[in-house]
Amino acid sequence: MNTLELTGVHQRYDRQPVLDGVDLSVEQGSFTAVLGASGSGKTTLLRVIAGFERIESGVVRLGATVFDDGRSLLPPERRRIGYVPQDGALFPHLRVAANVAFGLPRKAGRQRIGPLLEAVGLTGMERRYPHQLSGGQQQRVALARALAIEPEVVLLDEPFSALDAAMRATVRREVAQILREQGTTTVLVTHDQDEALSMADRVAVLRDGRIVVDAAPEELYRSPLDADLAGFLGEANLLPGTVEGGVARTALGRLVLQDGLAAEWPEPGRGAVVLVRPEQLEVRTRAAVPAGGGIPARVIDRAFFGHDAVLRVVPAVLADGQALLVRVTGHSAPPPGAEVLLTVRAPVMAWPAPHGGGAADEAAPPAS
Amino acid sequence: MTLALPGRRRAPRVLVITSGVIAAALLVPLVFLILQAGQAGWHDVFRLVFRRLTQVLLLNTVQLSVLVSAASAVLGTGAAFLVERTSLPGRRTWAVLVVLPVAVPDFVVGYAWHSMAPALHGLTGATVVMTLAVYPLVYLPVAAALRRADPSEEEVARSLGLGPVETFFRVTLRQIRPALTGGCLLVCLALLAEYGAFEIMRFQTFTTTIFSELTTAFDLPAASGLSLVLVLLGLIVLAGEAGVNTRGRVSRAGGQTTHLRARHRLRGGRLVAALAGMTALAGAALGVPVGTLVYWMVSSHASTLPGASLWGALEHTATYSAVAALVASVLALPVALLAVRFRSVSTMVLERSTFVVQSLPGLVIALALVFFASHYAHRLYQSATLLEVAYAILFFPLALVCVRASVAQAPRRLEEVGRSLGRPPWQVLLRVTLPLVAPGLAAGFCLVFLSAVTELTATLILVPTGVHTLATQFWAYQSNTSYGAAAPYAVVMVALAAAPGYMLTRWFNRDPGEARA
DSSP, X not given: OOOEEEEEEEEEETTEEEEEXXXXXXXXXXXXXXXXXXXXXXXXXXXXXXXXXXXXXXXXXXXXXXXXXXXXBOOGGGTOEEEEOTTOOOOTTSOHHHHHTTTSOHHHHHHHHHHHHHHTTOTTOTTOOGGGSOHHHHHHHHHHHHHHTOOSEEEEESTTTTSOHHHHHHHHHHHHHHHHHHTOEEEEEESOHHHHHHHOSEEEEEETXXXXXXXXXXXXXXXXXSHHHHHHHSOBEEEEEEEEXXXXXXXXXXXXXXXXXXXXXXXXXXXXXXXXXXXXXXXXXXXXXXXXXSEEEEEEEEEEOSSEEEEEEEETTOTTOOOEEEEEEGGGOOOTTOEEEEEEOSOBEEEEOTTSSOOGGGOOOOBO | OOOOOOOOOOOOHHHHHHHHHHHHHHHXXXXXXXXXHHHHOHXXXXXXXXXXXXXXXXXXXXXXXXXXXXXXXXXXXXXXXXXXXXXXXXXXXXXXXXXXXXXSOXXXXXXXXXXXXXXXXXXXXXXXXXXHHHTHHHHHHHHHHHHHSOHHHHHXXXXXXXXXXXXXXXXXXXHHHHHHHXXXXXXXXXXHHOOHHHHHTTOOXXXXXXXXXXXXXXXXXXXXXXXXXXXXXXXXXXXXXHHHHHHTOOOOXXXXXXXXXXXXXXXXXXXXXXXXXXXXXXXXXIIHHHHHHHHHHHHTTTSOOOHHHHHHHHHHHHHHHHHHHHHHHHHHHHHHHHHHHTOOHHHHHHHHHHHGGGGSOHHHHHHHHHHHHHHHOTTTTTOXXXXXXXXXXXXXXXHHHHHHHHHHHXXXXXXXXXXXXXXXXXXXXXXXXXXXXXXXXXXXXXXXXHHHHTOOHHHHHHSOTTOOOHXXXXXXXXXXXXXXXXXXHXXXXXXXXXXXXXXXXXXXXXXXXXXXX
């Protein structure tokens, strides 16, 4: 198995560490997204894998082949890594066919162009120049060009960020499908959590030059490592509470914890921060529910997106008037001012509060 | 978000050594100038430098620089504003007409005015002629700055209650100030290097004095002493220019602002005044030289036309200029690659050092090369090679600016993609970098070629005995006031410079999108 493996990779610019001990393992044929905020070092990570940057210490290897161990460096042209940069970076002076054939020997090259362009759905575009293509088409040519050399690994550097929103979803789906059909090992770096969660088998989160977690998308979203990460991956309501016997006591009542959390809980009765995702909250109008079926609350505003809407809701039971985010479908979004009843869909995620004891002051306002 | 981080990439040794040798070769004239002064005796040199004549020359130079810079600033900015920001009829045509004088050599402008108005001479004459010859150096950067400047700043100023005049002085002028100052400093460098126009206008400056010390008095110590002063002045101006370039960065949040701006509507009296002003400027700067040349061509038609010698001169000029242009633009490539792709303090110093040549007038470079050849390389003395070397050194910075711009526009990422597709560095250079940089190399060639065609001073000193170029023939005839015989040479010279000049304007005005993926 040719697993792409990074062990203890360090890299810095001007004494400023950019990669600070990165460990990452990408199995053959899998699709891993590296998710990180601006400046987290994710582009550097990709450039290190491609061979455009040297590392200071650590090891980068593919199966038995050592790419870089801080001393010797395998030059990029001998790594067989397909690289698809942000804007596609097509050679502007070459036609589509010549771009795709760039890494191929002259004769064999011509025969392979057809099937490659067919795979990315651009048959008939051989004689176009890059500037005659749309952004999505350029991305697909860049992908075909990278796939032409039959790479061991394909690297995608925020390849969809330059596309407009309407096109992005389509191109994403197409690219993911092409890569899966080819069975190529893929590493995607992005700051867009939707992109990471929807495209990849594994999502590795890069923070301050380190991979802090590497998990399947569902797991990462449902049981994030900490409150910061929960907020980074999507909207989050964070509530103070206490945990005992697999149940969190919060202002919204007793909420059942996710499986396995209770067993690992450090000390019963210790303060906790409880994560309730906006889609775990449900609102109903008072008329529709018999008495006692929920927590009374008031809608203070509403962001309407069409397919769904996000409400800000203040429950009477929250002493400090903290507002909670609630995601509802666009069809049944109550207007601002409406009095509603809240219910929570357990199980929920929780972490021990930073300093034990009373967790009330550690609870952060809902991240959006 | 993907910043091109200055990685720890070490520059290939071949590139460093090549660029180092080129930079050293460019500084050779400066070294020889100092050696020469040393050989003449520093005592003599100091005595010659600190005499009254130097004071007079200094005063003349400063007076002229102030007058011409101020006049060029007003004419250049005014014309640029009318073309870029008002509803002036025929803007595209005016934009070409007011830039064209840059293709007419300064000494031809001088000749035209002198033959038309012989009374015009001295400081007044020099100011008029030089302003008309060099104001495009201000016009071009200011017009570019006006095109680039964020229109919303002016709109905000207007919405905050400022009138158009106040807006111009408090907002627009600030936006274009780096371009305006930079243009004025270029004017100063041009004035320091100019010789022919001053000789015609009988206005004494460093160059005219050095030239006569050298060719009539054969006083080498005096010539080299004054050259050192001239170089020092040039370095001061150059330092000022570097300061403007680093301070002139304007920060702007958000992307490019290319939205259409409303132009100032010109009506009635203002429209008439604007049209009259533009007509007068184009007439004086372009109409007079062209008209004079045509007049002398026509009126001397009866006299014998120098057919054969014109062809010979054309051939020499074209050959020398083409060789120099080829050498300069090819040598600019390694320096540009090193400076752009492997940016570090040392590569920046290396690149900057080649720009020091800008402060060396052609006369000084010629002088240093004469000293070099007569002492160390007799076979080169009076050879075409030496003249070509002089051109290549003199105009190297022009080639570097063009090549550097296109290297900077060719994203490094494309080279990286080439590498990751399995191509070794030399193949990437041939198949990716060179095709991308080719327009810059061509532009560098054109710019050096047209500058060499219209060069006079170094040519007069270095041209091999018995060989005539367009510039030397023109100069010889006009010195004898044989205006009619001189005219054809100037016409051919301007025509020879016009073709690459036209290609250059296309390069500068091309759509930036064409170069992008």
